[in-house]
Amino acid sequence: xxxxxxxxxPAWPRLRTLGVDGYLVSFGDxxxxxxxxxxxxxxxxxxxxxxxxxxxxxxxxxxxxxxxDPASDATEGVESALRRLMRDRDWYAAQLPEGRRLWRxxxxxxxxxxxxxxxxxxxxxxxxxEAIASITAxxxxxxxxxxxxxxxxxxxxAPEWDIPRQTxxxxxxxxGALTVAIRQxxxxxxxxxxxxxxxxxxxFRAFRPEAETPFVLNPGDEVIxxxxxxxxxPDLEARGPDGGATSEPLS
Amino acid sequence: xxxxxxxxxxxxxxxVQDLGRTGHLDHGLSRGGxxxxxxxxxxxxxxxxxxxxxxVEMAGHGxxxxxxxxxxxxxxxxxxxAEMGGTALAWNAxxxxxxxxxxAIGGARExxxxxxxVGGGLETPVLLGARSVHLAAGLGRPLETxxxxxxxxxxxxxxxxxxxxxxxxxxxxxxxxxxxxxxxxFPEDARARFADMAFTRDARGNRMGARFxxxxxxxxxxxxxxxxxxxxxxxxxQVTGDGAPVVLLAECQTTGGYPRIATVIPADLPRVxxxxxxxxxxxxxxxxxxxxxxxxxxxxxxxxxxxxxxxLVSGPGDVSDLLSHQLISGVTAGDDLEENGP
Numbered sequence: 001x002x003x004x005x006x007x008x009x010p011a012w013p014r015l016r017t018l019g020v021d022g023y024l025v026s027f028g029d030x031x032x033x034x035x036x037x038x039x040x041x042x043x044x045x046x047x048x049x050x051x052x053x054x055x056x057x058x059x060x061x062x063x064x065x066x067x068x069d070p071a072s073d074a075t076e077g078v079e080s081a082l083r084r085l086m087r088d089r090d091w092y093a094a095q096l097p098e099g100r101r102l103w104r105x106x107x108x109x110x111x112x113x114x115x116x117x118x119x120x121x122x123x124x125x126x127x128x129x130e131a132i133a134s135i136t137a138x139x140x141x142x143x144x145x146x147x148x149x150x151x152x153x154x155x156x157x158a159p160e161w162d163i164p165r166q167t168x169x170x171x172x173x174x175x176g177a178l179t180v181a182i183r184q185x186x187x188x189x190x191x192x193x194x195x196x197x198x199x200x201x202x203x204f205r206a207f208r209p210e211a212e213t214p215f216v217l218n219p220g221d222e223v224i225x226x227x228x229x230x231x232x233x234p235d236l237e238a239r240g241p242d243g244g245a246t247s248e249p250l251s
Numbered sequence: 252x253x254x255x256x257x258x259x260x261x262x263x264x265x266x267v268q269d270l271g272r273t274g275h276l277d278h279g280l281s282r283g284g285x286x287x288x289x290x291x292x293x294x295x296x297x298x299x300x301x302x303x304x305x306x307v308e309m310a311g312h313g314x315x316x317x318x319x320x321x322x323x324x325x326x327x328x329x330x331x332x333a334e335m336g337g338t339a340l341a342w343n344a345x346x347x348x349x350x351x352x353x354x355a356i357g358g359a360r361e362x363x364x365x366x367x368x369v370g371g372g373l374e375t376p377v378l379l380g381a382r383s384v385h386l387a388a389g390l391g392r393p394l395e396t397x398x399x400x401x402x403x404x405x406x407x408x409x410x411x412x413x414x415x416x417x418x419x420x421x422x423x424x425x426x427x428x429x430x431x432x433x434x435x436x437f438p439e440d441a442r443a444r445f446a447d448m449a450f451t452r453d454a455r456g457n458r459m460g461a462r463f464x465x466x467x468x469x470x471x472x473x474x475x476x477x478x479x480x481x482x483x484x485x486x487x488x489q490v491t492g493d494g495a496p497v498v499l500l501a502e503c504q505t506t507g508g509y510p511r512i513a514t515v516i517p518a519d520l521p522r523v524x525x526x527x528x529x530x531x532x533x534x535x536x537x538x539x540x541x542x543x544x545x546x547x548x549x550x551x552x553x554x555x556x557x558x559x560x561x562x563l564v565s566g567p568g569d570v571s572d573l574l575s576h577q578l579i580s581g582v583t584a585g586d587d588l589e590e591n592g593p
Contacts, residue, residue, distance in 0.1 A: 019484050019514040020542040058276040060506055065482045070546040146506035149280040149388045209390055215278035
């Protein structure tokens with residue numbers, strides 16, 4: 001558990017236990033690009049350290065997570081190793097992990113396929129054309145993957161995109177829907193109801209359960225959404241699960 | 252031609268489950284697997300095979316099944332009415348399902364999740380390292396009428412006609428938990444009330460989570476709406492907007508934004524999953540050290556289950572055992588199979 005003394009400014013990073021067999025190293029208590037970078041870098045270092053007794057690691061928006069085998073005696077050793085690693089360097093200034101990729105994903109903005117572009121643009125104080133220009137000019141990072149398998153949360157958009165989620169849920173957006181709220185985009189891996197506004201549609205499948213690579217995107221990957229004209233969209237859909245997306249290694 | 256288990260009557264409550272799949276949290280896929288992991292170990296002990304074998308999980312209600320070859324089966328978890336050709340079958344026991352015989356499993360008498368184990372295990376397709384259906388992730392689907400499930404080769408060395416004394420875990424009771432990630436963001440009086448209160452299992456629930464209604468004022472938390480989404484795990488007790496806690500189960504999401512006041516220890520999670528609507532639980536906080544000790548003890552106890560099975564026919568003769576025995580004895584072929592194994 002977190003240390004007592006709620007009145008004091010919490011020190012980051014912060015080590016907490018999670019459940020019986022887990023640890024959480026958090027780099028902030030709100031969504032921020034620097035906390036996300038630090039969490040990704042810390043998790044990569046954890047994986048590299050390959051501590052005895054560790055069964056799984058992961059990241060969330062601002063934390064790295066680690067699970068130990070409760071049957072092993074590794075708990076104490078893992079805890080002190082985590083504290084050492086936390087002090088080891090300035091994680092906010094650390095390099096992002098290696099092995100990441102840059103994706104370019106063709107996207108149909110607006111039209112009846114993505115009916116909330118106008119509404120979201122207005123909430124951000126932009127015209128539809130300005131909204132598309134702002135999003136396609138952003139190189140976004142997969143900050144975390146969650147809610148559904150393979151489904152990326154991407155950020156961070158320009159400050160004007162700090163728009164709230166809808167209070168009412170949209171009954172359903174299809175697979176490949178690009179949605180926006182709170183300076184983030186979510187690219188839906190499944191069809192689902194959502195409070196995020198549906199501004200673009202891609203033919204990209206982020207979760208392919210039967211494929212050799214079922215999870216296409218990884219935390220830390222970067223994505224550029226490129227505007228595709230409506231007449232090009234049927235062709236993108238015909239190109240299979242990548243939907244015309246391309247990727248290259250990030251050095 | 253390998254043996255098959257034919258689903259004569261399927262339904263949305265029936266799924267193939269095993270111990271689930273780990274290692275995919277970073278890609279948003281929770282472990283999944285059986286809601287009552289202990290029941291998997293019990294069935295494995297009864298049938299003499301590893302606990303990772305795939306089984307049929309039955310949520311609240313069973314189905315109708317038929318074997319294309321003689322199969323060894325075991326029934327565990329929530330006790331349900333089971334009969335084979337008009338003969339009642341004992342629960343927490345292993346039996347033979349002869350070729351062509353029809354096994355009909357009805358509603359749960361107590362508990363929520365019942366399990367049908369098959370000697371050799373079900374050999375449905377492996378997806379991402381496991382056979383378990385993950386409904387929330389869209390991995391696999393519930394069993395439908397007419398499905399034919401391949402059964403693995405059964406070396407038949409394991410016995411049938413065995414039973415296991417299983418301590419009841421369907422009526423709620425004290426559930427051990429460690430402090431949750433957001434424990435300290437709840438006001439002190441709310442924490443005290445939480446540890447003191449009875450919670451009644453709500454009818455709402457599924458493989459993702461079980462909702463409980465507080466026996467008094469709820470646990471609304473002022474900072475709840477602005478909690479940053481964080482890793483969630485089975486056992487987490489999250490307090491939703493209406494102040495009623497939901498205990499996350501095997502198929503929960505991997506991250507969530509609701510504040511979590513407690514995390515149920517893994518050893519007590521089967522009891523949470525099996526607490527039927529209307530039954531009540533209380534949470535008892537334990538230290539992490541004690542929780543780790545409890546987990547080690549639980550693993551040792553599961554490993555010892557196989558040595559605790561005994562012959563169904565030579566049981567101590569309580570009424571339900573006798574009933575099952577007499578009924579089984581009324582069918583010559585079934586009785587022979589029970590006595591000798593296939």
